[in-house]
Amino acid sequence: MVSVPSPTPGAHSATAAEPPSAGQPPLPVKLVIAGGFGVGKTTAVGAISEIRPLTTEAAITEVAAGVDDLTHTPGKTTTTVAMDFGCITIDPTLKLYLFGTPGQDRFGFMWDDVVEGALGGLVIVDTRRLDDCYAAVDYFEHKDVPFAVAVNAFDGEVQHDLDEVRWALDISEHVPLVVFDARETGSVRDALLVVLDVALTRAQSAAVS
Structure with missing residues (x-):
């Protein structure tokens, strides 16, 4: 069993980098945050976004509750039915636009549209429900x-x-594999920087070959 530090109080409110200097806007980069139902995608976007996140949460109905496993998330009353959206300025030269996918298989038809144009993706995993995470890993x-x-x-x-x-x-x-806390701003930022490093390494390798 692996432990990580508890989130710092108040860490859920993201702190953006200083705005870029006048003249040259930061480079926009699209990243996707994916994973199974209830793994923390919406939480991660909300923890890091410097704007109020756009979410498409809908109430979990009795029918949906019979399909989606709420065993490990008994307090969950809503679910993403389209996507989550947020953004964070990493530094004056780089701004990340974050798109969170819906987690249920029945919304899988949306993934291609959400992922189109993305530089890379972060797949969030809940070790209590590994079976729910295969689809996202396979997709990428x-x-x-x-x-x-x-x-x-x-x-x-x-x-x-x-x-x-x-x-x-x-x-x-x-493929890098890390432990993070979706509620903690710095932890989400570090995980996203890992994705950026993977994407940059891929691009550099392609340029050389």
């Missing part, structure tokens, strides 16, 4: 989109170590 692998996997530490801990998670999800060795 098959689409050949650079991505990293972030294990969300619910209650400050995860149920399996990272080697076990990598083996269970059959994640390639070149």
Whole structure:
């Protein structure tokens, strides 16, 4: 069992970098935050966004509750039915536009539209429900989109170590796998920077070859 520090009080309100100097706007970069139902995608976007996030949350009906597993998220009363959107200025030269996908399989037809034009993706994993995470990992692998996997530490801990998670999800060795807290601004930022590093490395390799 792997533990991470508890979130700092008040850390859910993102602090943006200083605005860019007049003249040259920051480079816009699109990143996608994906994963299964209830893994923390909306929470992550809300934790890091410097604007009030755009969400498409709908109440979970009795019918949906019979389809979506609420065992580990009994307090969850809403679900994303289209996408989440937020943004964060990393520094005066770079601004990330974040698009969160819906987690349920029945909304999978939206993924292609959400992912189009993205530089990379962050796949969020809940170790209590690894079966729900296969689809997102497979999607990015098959689409050949650079991505990293972030294990969300619910209650400050995860149920399996990272080697076990990598083996269970059959994640390639070149795909970064990290532990983070979707509620904590700095933790989400660090996970997104891992995605940027993966995407940059891919682009540099393509330029050389």
